[in-house]
Amino acid sequence: MRKTEIPSIENLGHGHLACAGCGAAVSMRLTLKALGEKTVMVIPASCWSIIPGSWPYSSLRIPVVHAGFVTGGATASGIRAALNIRGDYETLVAVWAGDGGTFDIGLQALSGAAERNEDFIYICNDNEGYMNTGTQRSSATPMFAWTTTTPVMQPKENPKKDIMAIMADHQIPYAATATIAYPEDFLRKMKKAMKIRGTRFIHLLSPCPPGWKIPSELTIKISRLAVRSRVFPLYEIENGISYTLQEESHVVPVKEYLKLQGRFSHLTDSEIEVIQENVGRARERLMKKAGD
């Protein structure tokens, strides 16, 4: 049996407030293992504004700057500038934002920071909706999914925004996708990102049991099926042009991924077919960009 390469350090303390089976809790735990103590984390409004606990407590063992919803990219730019003025080029600045704070309301500040190639790692904890406010649709919500603002009689009509393409077109030095069913892969990408200066972007898929209507014990399984169904392919982009795709050997139809989730339980076979076709087209587009 292969020995795990996951560091034993724990910078997520006991007593956090995440839901049972929360993908974002596993994501944060792994993120902190990768980043280590010499890190400042900016958290714009998201589930993780609440999860660490309320004043005067925090379950995160690194400095955390909670920030306005819109401001991940901007607040991190300011902290980096202050550390540089203080002569501290070593301390890493990381942003932990949700998909709302990245794809939607925070996109402008993130784009501005990425265009300036600000020196930080931006982690988008993507749970495909406004889960902290009770599961409303975001532009990261997949097509046809149920949310409280896209009820089953009128589910989301549009496909998920391609945030990786947007970030790649800013020509930032590094962008990668990752998810918690593949922790070694995620940590490898984090380590790689930490060796680079400039804006680095990690798109991290974190299943959300209450928002996706999944049993809490299926979080990791669904994270794995997201990759195997090619709904969420794992890949890296360097300098906006150099793509590295990770081929999945156990490819499954999207139905395998969708059928476990209550948010898709209303789907008809023809709608599932449309999703399957969209996944195929997205893959073609990605392969084309990768030059394969």
Next chain:
Amino acid sequence: MKKVITGNQAVAYGVILSRVDVISAYPITPQTTIVEELSELIASGRLKTIFLKVESEHSAMAALIGASTGGVRCFTATSSHGLAYMHEMLHWASGARLPIVLVNVNRAIGPPWNIWSDQSDSLSQRDTGWIQLYCENNQEVLDTILQAYRIAESVKLPVMVVLDAYVLSHTSEAVEIPTMEEVDPFLPPYCPEYPIDTQEPMAFSVITTPEYFLEFRYKIQKAMEQVPEVAKKVDDEFRSRFSRGYGAIERYGKKEAEILLMTSGTVTGTSRIVIQKLIEKGVSVAGIKIKRFRPFPSEEIYEEIKGAKKLAVIDRNLSAGVGGIFAQELRASLYSRGERPQVFGFISGLGGRDITPELIEEAVRYTWEHPQPEEEILWLGLKK
């Protein structure tokens, strides 16, 4: 050294002399020459300052919130729609107790589009927990920035320094520019109490339950209550070092007057001349310049208005449905007092229309001739 410079150049000198570490700003008329001047100075290598050229005013303030939490001295400048766009982050800066200094060049807010001076932008932000200081001339602009950092860093609240568009921002005046050697002992480097430190990790702006939130706001109010004393000490020290001082308010004109004319910003400069002329003509009038709007100088004003029968206030702003904001604040601050002179609330000069000596004289004469105002809002120079 004396130099003939614009108000916006005076801002840039104030920033340099304050040894600001991080600037973050987004261009907007009529603030732009401030950021241009600062960009030139940084590019020339004269400043070690980092200038974050962000994509919006919202991000400008957010970046400074990050930098100030990081423990360094911060500056931004904006106007009008830019300040309005920052609104959420203005609350954040004061709530997080960050001593950021912001210069706002007073400009009307559209629509209709208008790039000229009035105070509706800064006064719309009166409840954001920022100290607000209004300036009459370019010298005062430079001096107020130096004082602002001392006050902000002492009470841990942000300060907004306000100057009129064009009348100051783009108009040249002779300004005495102190040397760095003169300013350094007055304004020592910023020593934050709780900067970000990975050796001693802390969480900033953590969610706070109803059990504690009220106390956080109470502390901000207490900090605001310290401002009059702190600002006076800073102003006194400034006066002893540079032979110039301003106070929270300034009374000028007749020693004992029946009418007091209250103004802020550049209207005061014009009022000084008008009042002198009217005194010579036998009108019993004096002027009060209001420099500090937040915290509102109720005590200082009350001390100065004793004996006056009527107060005329010229507001270059409008809170639609109520009237002028300075007049409103004044009425509120007088309500609990024993002596309550009649308040005449004039509105004039919105969207940059000149508040001429003639209009100011009209306001004083109206107040002189009427036992009480015929209307709640008295419009000066309104085309009917």
